[in-house]
Amino acid sequence: MKLEITAQLLIHNIDRVLILGRNSxxxxxxxxxxxxxxxxxxxxxxxxxxxxxxxxxIFAVKEAADQVRSITQRLDILICNGGLGVTTNYERxxxxxxxxxxxxxxxxxxxxxxxxxxxKRTANQHSESREARIVVTSSSLHSVCRTLDFNQLTTPARVxxxxxxxxxxxxxxxxxxxxxxxxxxxxxxxxxxGPNNIYVNVFFPxxxxxxxxxxxxxxxxxAATAVYLATSDRxxxxxxxxxxxxxxxxxxxxxxxxxxxxLARDLWNWIDTKVTEHLGLHWQQET
Numbered sequence: 001m002k003l004e005i006t007a008q009l010l011i012h013n014i015d016r017v018l019i020l021g022r023n024s025x026x027x028x029x030x031x032x033x034x035x036x037x038x039x040x041x042x043x044x045x046x047x048x049x050x051x052x053x054x055x056x057x058i059f060a061v062k063e064a065a066d067q068v069r070s071i072t073q074r075l076d077i078l079i080c081n082g083g084l085g086v087t088t089n090y091e092r093x094x095x096x097x098x099x100x101x102x103x104x105x106x107x108x109x110x111x112x113x114x115x116x117x118x119x120k121r122t123a124n125q126h127s128e129s130r131e132a133r134i135v136v137t138s139s140s141l142h143s144v145c146r147t148l149d150f151n152q153l154t155t156p157a158r159v160x161x162x163x164x165x166x167x168x169x170x171x172x173x174x175x176x177x178x179x180x181x182x183x184x185x186x187x188x189x190x191x192x193x194g195p196n197n198i199y200v201n202v203f204f205p206x207x208x209x210x211x212x213x214x215x216x217x218x219x220x221x222x223a224a225t226a227v228y229l230a231t232s233d234r235x236x237x238x239x240x241x242x243x244x245x246x247x248x249x250x251x252x253x254x255x256x257x258x259x260x261x262x263l264a265r266d267l268w269n270w271i272d273t274k275v276t277e278h279l280g281l282h283w284q285q286e287t
Contacts, residue, residue, distance in 0.1 A: 004222065009230075019050050020051045021053060021082065024052070027050045058107075074126045078134045078135070079134075079137075079230060080135065083100075083104035084099065084103045090168075098152075100175050103175075105182060112134060119134070130197055132199075136179050138176045144170065150266075177255075178267060183244075186242075187242030188264075189268075199240060201245060205225060272284070
């Protein structure tokens with residue numbers, strides 16, 4: 001879906017897109033696809049920049065954030081749409097966190113935290129509308145996960161060893177719950193810290209055609225909600241923050257656990273502590 005989101009932004013003449021990912025070959029293939037759709041991209045088009053980033057590695061995320069800050073003084077929109085899908089493999093990140101949760105949750109929280117000062121400066125100094133946006137991808141499958149045991153996030157063995165596919169599916173659903181809780185807590189922190197001109201929301205793109213789900217809905221429908229949350233004036237006018245959206249651009253309710261402010265705060269602190277173990281104290285305050 002990230003391919004379609006970027007296509008829609010380019011079609012609407014966005015000035016520049018930084019694409020963070022593990023695989024530069026996929027980035028080059030995506031450029032070819034955009035050109036086939038008659039999106040005019042020159043060989044050295046300055047609107048597109050690829051930044052190497054492995055969301056499953058705390059140190060790699062730090063390097064990617066450093067690179068972003070070195071190549072741009074402005075960041076109006078941050079769309080958190082990377083990470084891993086359902087997998088039967090069980091592995092842990094270099095820092096010992098279950099890999100799907102590490103990439104989908106730990107990596108995104110670290111990246112957003114490191115880039116938040118740049119987003120704030122953009123909103124206060126550069127943006128014509130005096131705002132910035134953060135959009136997080138989740139899934140309706142968050143409803144499958146009804147509990148969140150932090151101890152299970154670092155266990156050396158899978159929770160359901162006799163059922164690897166069910167286990168992999170559940171771990172993915174757990175990470176999607178984590179994305180919603182992250183968005184809720186981030187919105188609370190931004191609103192509490194003021195000035196309140198950064199809008200963060202989370203969305204479910206629908207059952208779309210990806211490498212994990214081969215034959216479901218159209219990716220344009222999935223991208224539409226992300227683009228709406230990233231660009232629509234209604235978000236600012238209506239003061240929409242910390243909300244969950246479904247296709248196409250409709251607010252919806254999450255499960256009760258997805259709306260638990262205490263759990264959201266506890267998860268934030270758990271991830272923050274995990275990153276601090278490796279990057280050291282005060283890593284959040286870097287500019």
